[in-house]
Amino acid sequence: MKYQDEYRDPVAAQNLLRAIHNTISQPWTIMEVCGGQTHSIVRYGIDQLLPPEIELVHGPGCPVCVTPLELIDKAVDIASRPDVTFCSFGDMLRVPGSRSDLLAVKANGGDVRIIYSPLDCLKIAARNPARTVVFFAVGFETTAPANAMALWQAKRRGLDNFAVLVSHVLVPPAMTAVLQSPNNRVQGFLGAGHVCSVMGCQEYRDLARQFHVPIVVTGFEPLDLLEGIYRCVRMLENHEIGVENQYARAVPTIGNPASQKLLQEVFEVTDRMWRGIGTIPRSGYRLSAMYADFDAEQRFSLARIDTSESSQCISGAILQGGKKPYDCPIFGTACTPASPQGATMVSSEGACAAYYNYRRRLSPSNAELSNRQVQQT
Amino acid sequence: MIATPMDFDELSCPLPNTLADHIQLGHGSGGKLTNDLIKQLFLPAFDNNLLSALEDQATIQLNRWTESKSSSPFDAARLAFTTDSFVVRPLFFPGGDIGQLAVHGTVNDLAVGGAEPKFLSAAFILEEGLPLTDLARIVISMKTACEAAGVQMVTGDTKVVDRGKGDGVFITTSGIGIVPAGRSLSIRHVQPGDCILVSGTVGDHGMSIMSVREGLEFTTVLKSDNASLNSLTRAMLAACPGIHWMRDPTRGGVAAVLNELVSAVNLGVKIEETALPVRPEVRAACEMLGMDPLYVANEGKLIAVVPPDQTDRLLNTMREHPLGANAAILGEVTTDHPGIVVMKSVIGGERIVTMPAGEQLPRIC
Amino acid sequence: MCLGIPGLVIELYTEHDVLMGRVDFDGVRKEVCLAYLPEVSVGNYVIVHVGFALSIVDETEAQEVFKFLDQMSELDELDGMQP
Numbered sequence: 001m002k003y004q005d006e007y008r009d010p011v012a013a014q015n016l017l018r019a020i021h022n023t024i025s026q027p028w029t030i031m032e033v034c035g036g037q038t039h040s041i042v043r044y045g046i047d048q049l050l051p052p053e054i055e056l057v058h059g060p061g062c063p064v065c066v067t068p069l070e071l072i073d074k075a076v077d078i079a080s081r082p083d084v085t086f087c088s089f090g091d092m093l094r095v096p097g098s099r100s101d102l103l104a105v106k107a108n109g110g111d112v113r114i115i116y117s118p119l120d121c122l123k124i125a126a127r128n129p130a131r132t133v134v135f136f137a138v139g140f141e142t143t144a145p146a147n148a149m150a151l152w153q154a155k156r157r158g159l160d161n162f163a164v165l166v167s168h169v170l171v172p173p174a175m176t177a178v179l180q181s182p183n184n185r186v187q188g189f190l191g192a193g194h195v196c197s198v199m200g201c202q203e204y205r206d207l208a209r210q211f212h213v214p215i216v217v218t219g220f221e222p223l224d225l226l227e228g229i230y231r232c233v234r235m236l237e238n239h240e241i242g243v244e245n246q247y248a249r250a251v252p253t254i255g256n257p258a259s260q261k262l263l264q265e266v267f268e269v270t271d272r273m274w275r276g277i278g279t280i281p282r283s284g285y286r287l288s289a290m291y292a293d294f295d296a297e298q299r300f301s302l303a304r305i306d307t308s309e310s311s312q313c314i315s316g317a318i319l320q321g322g323k324k325p326y327d328c329p330i331f332g333t334a335c336t337p338a339s340p341q342g343a344t345m346v347s348s349e350g351a352c353a354a355y356y357n358y359r360r361r362l363s364p365s366n367a368e369l370s371n372r373q374v375q376q377t
Numbered sequence: 378m379i380a381t382p383m384d385f386d387e388l389s390c391p392l393p394n395t396l397a398d399h400i401q402l403g404h405g406s407g408g409k410l411t412n413d414l415i416k417q418l419f420l421p422a423f424d425n426n427l428l429s430a431l432e433d434q435a436t437i438q439l440n441r442w443t444e445s446k447s448s449s450p451f452d453a454a455r456l457a458f459t460t461d462s463f464v465v466r467p468l469f470f471p472g473g474d475i476g477q478l479a480v481h482g483t484v485n486d487l488a489v490g491g492a493e494p495k496f497l498s499a500a501f502i503l504e505e506g507l508p509l510t511d512l513a514r515i516v517i518s519m520k521t522a523c524e525a526a527g528v529q530m531v532t533g534d535t536k537v538v539d540r541g542k543g544d545g546v547f548i549t550t551s552g553i554g555i556v557p558a559g560r561s562l563s564i565r566h567v568q569p570g571d572c573i574l575v576s577g578t579v580g581d582h583g584m585s586i587m588s589v590r591e592g593l594e595f596t597t598v599l600k601s602d603n604a605s606l607n608s609l610t611r612a613m614l615a616a617c618p619g620i621h622w623m624r625d626p627t628r629g630g631v632a633a634v635l636n637e638l639v640s641a642v643n644l645g646v647k648i649e650e651t652a653l654p655v656r657p658e659v660r661a662a663c664e665m666l667g668m669d670p671l672y673v674a675n676e677g678k679l680i681a682v683v684p685p686d687q688t689d690r691l692l693n694t695m696r697e698h699p700l701g702a703n704a705a706i707l708g709e710v711t712t713d714h715p716g717i718v719v720m721k722s723v724i725g726g727e728r729i730v731t732m733p734a735g736e737q738l739p740r741i742c
Numbered sequence: 743m744c745l746g747i748p749g750l751v752i753e754l755y756t757e758h759d760v761l762m763g764r765v766d767f768d769g770v771r772k773e774v775c776l777a778y779l780p781e782v783s784v785g786n787y788v789i790v791h792v793g794f795a796l797s798i799v800d801e802t803e804a805q806e807v808f809k810f811l812d813q814m815s816e817l818d819e820l821d822g823m824q825p
Binding site for chain 2: 744745747764767768769770771772790791792
């Protein structure tokens, strides 16, 4: 695929690895903010190929992981109603709420559908005027414009049977939360490439200045990640702060003005709760007054939901780079992608799931050993 | 903007209740949930040696029940027996339909066990309101598939359920085949150093179904690869009688088969990402939906495990056959990391290929 | 993240007053909303996320990493000539 295969070239990857080896003189801790980057790093085994001086920590950039429990519970409540068609991206179906998840709602007869684009929901709403079509609008700044466009069209087309359950979160406030944390170890960042395609690089310049860190806006292919790491190491070694754009082929400095304009019309900035982290001020979007009619939380009278938190899972610390999945007492045992116990195991992009799927220590788990014994008897 | 500094150790995240008190779609995905169901419910209930071999077909020595005086289990021909249900939406998809799938799937479960498929049964569960023309089309398609595979449909059954209680048509086919004297394929025969071959491009079937799935539709020339593999397995076994084990990577894809292998024998598997044959359209569709071709279903492919000295002969034999034209050596069985499948990525890093947890869902992240 | 992949715009059209297009990903074609790229034309490669094109791939910028790698290998050759 053009603009993809070229960036998976093994020889070029080896050359970039050599450049990193030749540049680094001391240990550095770099955070890749975006879960998509975490996914690529483990999928291609990039972390093992890097020199031991580099510690990559995985940031809170996975919208699926950080969607708060309360919203999952609300989604489960709404999706369970007989007159509702509940539409969602595939990632959200397995995310556990307090008592259930959307796959279980589907198993119990709820009309839960996976869609590719939010515009697909409008097609369903137009075809089924007697049903309320509710879309689970999750995601970072990258996904928000798609959801904004669906709302803008629904309003213009008078699709009153369309509503959204909004859980949009923003990257820079989360990075701020990480940097302000008293035990922050992160010295440099790989910025989330596709978020910057929409928002541009300005917010990151302010962050870099305020906290004296280098930030390299980075893409998702192996060569992108290796070049992003190389540039970040070079900046760290030279004591440079500021923003470099490794992913300029897809990220104009100003981002995408047309989408920013619609985001301002449809949404407004609000405090948001992040699963595993807590509330971060002004870190998300809610619907603007002009679009309040589409708010599923207002349209359905939802019972007060009490959520319970576990004490074993350390995903909050993992999301902020304080700890690694291997530090968790239940990683790979009580907590696996099939029975996720926390935010970072839920999505294939979550750091724990990525580690479990691609990087589990190379020894069989107890569960596998006992299975094997069963088969051999 | 001021964020409250946080103490990492104070943080916690939610602990969901276990969600496994109802059957979910994932229990039919061929992944971990399916395995749990088999190991925790079916195996203990029906406990017997034939079932606990956990192959896709049971191979039965008839001489235990007949007058044969043979002492060795492999001296006489044995009976292979299998069953498989087919639920697919839509009933007609690019490159096939539920009818031919129901024939091919059962023929293949026999063929990969080294059997010559002979007789099939078909049980239809029809939903009230199904157009008779659709059923006729499915039946004709089954007839064509039976003729192509050289099997006979010798018995069957029909039931009708209320409208809304079925998905148009569900079909269950069972099959009987004959394993010739002297032939034995088993997961237990797999040895360290064995090579792992795949008969062609992976993911064609699953992604062609995905292309017509409501809400995810995309336009592509991609077609399901569903086919009966018994002519291919016949050629393979004629050229290489020493094939240790074969399996068709249907639900859960190649990843599920390789994980079944490493969990049944105390060995590891190492494969190369660059060796995996994937059509550009399948790869593109997977990239678009955030899916992994290793986990996507196939309906006309097999995985074969063979001693290294026979690998080249087997590969050439497979490539000479139309159903094996794109056959490739994926990797090998190893004593390293027992119980784990490892894949070397295109850039040389290693990753683990796990058993799929449930149905692979499209993702945005 | 935001799973975004590059595809080739092969056709433009309007639906509900919004600019849409057909985008080809190696033989897989999908309807994509192009409203956020008013300057887009057929033949552009765009980055697509959940059915929306977010940016046009800049060909010059796309070559940068390879230029850097070429420079690096030239430097290596120079190093190799050192006694």
